[in-house]
Amino acid sequence: MGKRTIIPFGPQHPVLPEPIHLDLVLEDETVVEAIPSIGYIHRGLEKLCEIKDFNQMVYVIERICGICSFGHGWGAVASMEGAMGVQAPERAEYLRTILHELGRVHSHLLWLGLLADGFGFESLFNHCWRIRETVLDLFEKNTGGRVIFSICKVGGMRKDISNENLKEMKEVLEGLKAEIKEITDVFINDASVQNRMVGVGVLTKEEAEELCAVGPVARASGVPQDIRMTDNHGVYGKLGFEPVLEEAGDCMARTVVRIREVFQSIDLISAAIDQIPDGPVDMKVPNKIEGEYITRMEQPRGEAFYYAKGAGTKFLKRMRVRTPTNMNIPAMVKTLAGADLADVPMLVLTIDPCISCTER
Amino acid sequence: MAERVFVEQNFETVEPSQLISKVGDFKADGCRLGQICGVVLDDETYEIVYSFDKGHQLYNLRVDIKIGEELESITGIYWPAFIYENEIHDLFGVQFNHSALDYQGKFFKISEETPWKPKK
Amino acid sequence: MSAYVTKSPWVVHYDGSSCNGCDIEVLACLTPMYDVERFGIINCGNPKHADVFLVTGSVNEQNKGIVKQIYEQMPEPKVVVAVGICACSGGIFKDCYNVLGGVDQVIPVDAYVPGCAARPEAIIDAVVKGLGVLQAKRDAMLEQKPAEEAPAEEAVEETAEAVEEVKEEGGEE
Numbered sequence: 001m002g003k004r005t006i007i008p009f010g011p012q013h014p015v016l017p018e019p020i021h022l023d024l025v026l027e028d029e030t031v032v033e034a035i036p037s038i039g040y041i042h043r044g045l046e047k048l049c050e051i052k053d054f055n056q057m058v059y060v061i062e063r064i065c066g067i068c069s070f071g072h073g074w075g076a077v078a079s080m081e082g083a084m085g086v087q088a089p090e091r092a093e094y095l096r097t098i099l100h101e102l103g104r105v106h107s108h109l110l111w112l113g114l115l116a117d118g119f120g121f122e123s124l125f126n127h128c129w130r131i132r133e134t135v136l137d138l139f140e141k142n143t144g145g146r147v148i149f150s151i152c153k154v155g156g157m158r159k160d161i162s163n164e165n166l167k168e169m170k171e172v173l174e175g176l177k178a179e180i181k182e183i184t185d186v187f188i189n190d191a192s193v194q195n196r197m198v199g200v201g202v203l204t205k206e207e208a209e210e211l212c213a214v215g216p217v218a219r220a221s222g223v224p225q226d227i228r229m230t231d232n233h234g235v236y237g238k239l240g241f242e243p244v245l246e247e248a249g250d251c252m253a254r255t256v257v258r259i260r261e262v263f264q265s266i267d268l269i270s271a272a273i274d275q276i277p278d279g280p281v282d283m284k285v286p287n288k289i290e291g292e293y294i295t296r297m298e299q300p301r302g303e304a305f306y307y308a309k310g311a312g313t314k315f316l317k318r319m320r321v322r323t324p325t326n327m328n329i330p331a332m333v334k335t336l337a338g339a340d341l342a343d344v345p346m347l348v349l350t351i352d353p354c355i356s357c358t359e360r
Numbered sequence: 361m362a363e364r365v366f367v368e369q370n371f372e373t374v375e376p377s378q379l380i381s382k383v384g385d386f387k388a389d390g391c392r393l394g395q396i397c398g399v400v401l402d403d404e405t406y407e408i409v410y411s412f413d414k415g416h417q418l419y420n421l422r423v424d425i426k427i428g429e430e431l432e433s434i435t436g437i438y439w440p441a442f443i444y445e446n447e448i449h450d451l452f453g454v455q456f457n458h459s460a461l462d463y464q465g466k467f468f469k470i471s472e473e474t475p476w477k478p479k480k
Numbered sequence: 481m482s483a484y485v486t487k488s489p490w491v492v493h494y495d496g497s498s499c500n501g502c503d504i505e506v507l508a509c510l511t512p513m514y515d516v517e518r519f520g521i522i523n524c525g526n527p528k529h530a531d532v533f534l535v536t537g538s539v540n541e542q543n544k545g546i547v548k549q550i551y552e553q554m555p556e557p558k559v560v561v562a563v564g565i566c567a568c569s570g571g572i573f574k575d576c577y578n579v580l581g582g583v584d585q586v587i588p589v590d591a592y593v594p595g596c597a598a599r600p601e602a603i604i605d606a607v608v609k610g611l612g613v614l615q616a617k618r619d620a621m622l623e624q625k626p627a628e629e630a631p632a633e634e635a636v637e638e639t640a641e642a643v644e645e646v647k648e649e650g651g652e653e
Contacts, residue, residue: 011546
């Protein structure tokens with residue numbers, strides 16, 4: 001038996017844009033156990049929601065995370081609409097779906113860049129982020145913001161996106177496909193990338209189910225779980241959506257799932273833009289929330305929960321958000337045990353941790 | 361391939377003593393733990409909501425407890441529950457017994473102890 | 481050699497308790513669209529290599545020691561830039577129970593970047609403003625101790641203290 005050492009990983013670490021701390025118990029070069037400790041970014045956001053009415057609350061909820069901000073805003077709004085018993089106009093649901101999928105393209109490209117940075121492929125990182133800027137330009141043109149949009153509200157959208165702009169969005173994204181393919185092929189085919197990722201950190205289907213993994217982590221292990229298969233919100237049922245699945249469960253599979261989802265999201269956006277009906281994007285809603293409602297949303301990182309419990313006024317008794325990283329931390333801890341120390345950054349990165357989501 | 365579903369709002373209220381056997385039933389049924397959420401109902405009562413997912417359909421268990429009452433941990437059945445139980449312990453001050461991974465109140469290091477607990 | 485420090489400042493970034501929005505904008509500054517590397521600015525992971533400290537998000541009970549520790553590990557002269565409204569004052573999260581407020585509650589801040597999220601152009605502006613402060617601090621340092629550099633023992637003591645601090649931090653957990 002080798003000598004046991006404990007190496008602290010984080011909170012400030014070059015591969016981590018956000019603080020998480022792991023105590024890695026090592027036996028020689030092999031991790032025996034990883035003990036996560038979180039709470040560095042806990043703000044108490046859900047408590048803040050108690051003193052904001054349901055219109056102000058959307059601004060707070062969007063700031064749970066600057067990467068999937070649109071999805072968080074939509075999730076909270078959908079749960080409050082559910083509790084009120086109202087249904088947003090169809091055009092608004094289409095626009096929400098389009099912006100949410102655009103958010104997924106931006107988030108996955110960002111993550112691919114961080115991953116490339118993590119295994120030391122600096123130029124690949126820069127190419128991913130270069131392409132991502134085009135997506136951010138689309139966001140800025142249509143919503144006014146690059147990362148925080150505040151365009152979703154209870155009852156619909158704050159403003160419409162014109163059909164010309166939507167058409168242009170479709171053209172830009174379709175044109176982007178070739179560029180994205182050029183760099184994602186490097187992830188899939190490059191030998192140095194394969195060395196770092198193929199067969200590393202395998203999570204079997206049974207383990208993924210046992211550890212309740214969600215999102216791309218679960219789908220990379222062959223678990224067909226995607227909240228876009230539910231019909232409570234969005235228009236995914238009309239777009240012919242099928243979840244992306246991989247079987248291998250290693251770091252490469254998790255990367256490939258996300259790469260395929262980028263193209264899938266672009267296809268979903270194009271299909272939605274082809275179908276989108278004209279009409280209003282906003283409606284009048286009651287001025288109070290009663291009852292309770294749970295909505296789930298497929299964020300780029302996986303399933304997120306939004307639980308709204310009304311108090312019969314403009315304010316809520318409870319707005320609970322459970323984010324995908326929360327549910328993937330057990331899977332990360334499991335795959336870390338038995339891994340090489342040098343692979344730890346890869347394993348942490350491939351669950352795509354979003355710590356500001358986790359701790360709110 | 362998975363089928364499209366419309367998620368119903370299933371809520372079932374159970375007694376704290378029934379919790380473990382109910383959660384065990386969900387596990388045996390092949391459900392996945394979705395989340396655990398704490399709610400302050402009034403100055404004396406907490407409500408803890410457990411959510412389970414099977415084939416994208418959602419089932420929720422509701423447990424009402426008095427402040428100061430303790431609950432049995434479900435980490436023996438669903439290990440990933442440790443995240444939520446430690447969170448609820450640190451924010452609400454609910455004690456979970458027989459936890460498989462208890463951070464002893466050190467999960468969230470916050471300036472104020474149990475900020476959600478109603479002030480007497 | 482250090483006369484050129486403002487020509488190629490290295491930055492270290494720490495996320496206090498931000499929503500990620502400002503963090504990804506800090507990273508966006510480094511990538512081809514905004515490309516601060518053409519000014520010689522490089523993001524490094526090691527506080528001991530850095531001249532400029534970019535902090536996003538507000539400080540709280542748990543990370544204030546870490547922010548302080550990173551600041552103390554950076555060599556003199558150094559500049560702190562608070563990126564985004566949360567780092568300036570607490571922003572939208574000011575009323576949260578676990579938010580102490582802006583970064584200036586814990587360490588001295590030289591430049592503030594407004595915005596939620598801060599735009600990359602504004603971040604670059606602030607870093608360039610910070611370089612002026614960096615130069616002024618360097619000039620002041622040179623004036624204070626002409627020719628003679630700081631005695632070596634002091635540096636050793638500082639390192640020993642830092643090591644002690646790390647040990648204490650580790651011991652708590």
